[in-house]
Amino acid sequence: MKKIAFSGTLDPITNGHMWVIQEARAMASEVVIFISENPGKKPQFPAEKRKAIIEQSLALQGWDDVSVMLIKGDYTARAAKRLGIDYLIRGIRNTSDFDYENLIQQTNVDVLHGAKTIFIMPPRDLGSVSSSFVRALQGPVGWHWSVKQFLPKPAYTAWLIDWLQQDWASLWQLENADIQARAALWFERLTGETAYGSAARHYHNLDHLVHGLSEITAWGRNINACADDVATLKKAFWFHDVVYDVPHGDLSNEEASARLWLESSLPKTAGEAEDVASLIRATDHLQENAITHKLKQVMLSVDLAILGQTAHVYNDYAVAIRAEYAIVEESMYKIRRKQILEYFLQQATAGTLLPDAYFSSLYGQSAVENLGREIADLTGAV
Structure with missing residues (x-):
């Protein structure tokens, strides 16, 4: 696989996100992280700050095959397809995650004609880690x-x-x-x-x-x-x-x-x-x-x-x-x-x-x- 994308609000990026990115690196020669802007959310950090934090976290790991992009005014799956990326990657922690992410996946492919999604299961110690969990x-x-x-x-x-x-x-x-x-x-x-x-x-x-x-x-x-x-x-x-x-x-x-x-x-x-x-x-x-x-x-x-x-x-x-x-x-x-x-x-x-x-x-x-x-x-x- 040539390229794979990982998207999210990433506010803040967690070790769970980092694990998903590492898995994506094992699957593709290039990984792109999309930072999405959700009008329904009030992020702790503005998008540019989140981008800087993620880039610093990647640099600390020495992951020079991963880039970060801001997505504004477009669907992530459609933006990925436009950039020549056929697959998104998502971590699934439980059945509720799967039901939600599967609905998004169907919308991405059937309605938006965008990139398909690969689902992976995180290890037990990261199974409950999310941005909202950490903020709480x-x-x-x-x-x-x-x-x-x-x-x-x-x-x-x-x-x-x-x-x-x-x-x-x-x-x-x-x-x-x-x-x-x-x-x-x-x-x-x-x-x-x-x-x-x-x-x-x-x-x-x-x-x-x-x-x-x-x-x-x-x-x-x-x-x-x-x-x-x-x-x-x-x-x-x-x-x-x-x-x-x-x-x-x-x-x-x-x-x-x-x-x-x-x-x-x-x-x-x-x-x-x-x-x-x-x-x-x-x-x-x-x-x-x-x-x-x-x-x-x-x-x-x-x-x-x-x-x-x-x-x-x-x-x-x-x-x-x-x-x-x-x-x-x-x-x-x-x-x-x-x-x-x-x-x-x-x-x-x-x-x-x-x-x-x-x-x-x-x-x-x-x-x-x-x-x-x-x-x-x-x-x-x-």
Whole structure:
């Protein structure tokens, strides 16, 4: 077979879609992906953005025999026939899929005189994966860890950026054109390659940012916190780890991050500026004891909430921390990591690791179990 096409809204492209494309590559010498525009749908990403995400995902796999096209104002099957493509390929997950896709196939051939359809069955682990399934997971704390397993990396990163952009916009009065421009500039800086979006960051990255902001949102809703307190915490969390490469002997990362917030062109009153800076400094172990703030315990709890997540999430976190400190020799890393974890475990056992009651009740016991397990692993490995 010379050419085969795969079509869909692909909003976002999933690992299930990638599997279908891989199967198509095994059948044909050239594969074309059609991105269709369905007026009845409200996509998360515009068509051009979806095209870019798909192309990045293909490039990551090294699939240079696959191209991507936007289809506007035409039926996919008819467009395929016009381009010399005789077959479309579709994944069938269940009998409902088959009934629907078979009706489309009959319409394509009998009514539109377009390309025929080849149906294939995905493996069991991808049988339930679809764009709508993945989108339905967004929302609760940890949603990003849930969807990560179902998306190619470019699609996952694009989704995080889109979610973060909405959270960021909620913090500023964007109807003012000047503020809108400044906020956009700082969003690009905070999520870009020199900050949370850096490929060199394995833990203090976009995932960490989404997790913390999600925790703050959930905290606010569950205790009915005032909007100003939620906004203050979020602004502090956005900046608290933005600087992560201060030269040795200079300011701490947290202090440099606090100063970056204070120096930023983002709109802030004098009181708000110091409020946010204080919360950023509260995450610095060199300054923590000297900081007094009504939201300090919440900020510290949000920053350490990762320690009380489910075992598989914690294990991924431990792997990411090791990668973050890859420069440290293995035996030395294990010794220092164990010392830090033993300090955390002492606090967790005493109930002070997560000082805010809301977070302690959610994650306190899990943190004890996670920390004890990693310490045992390190003890056996030293």
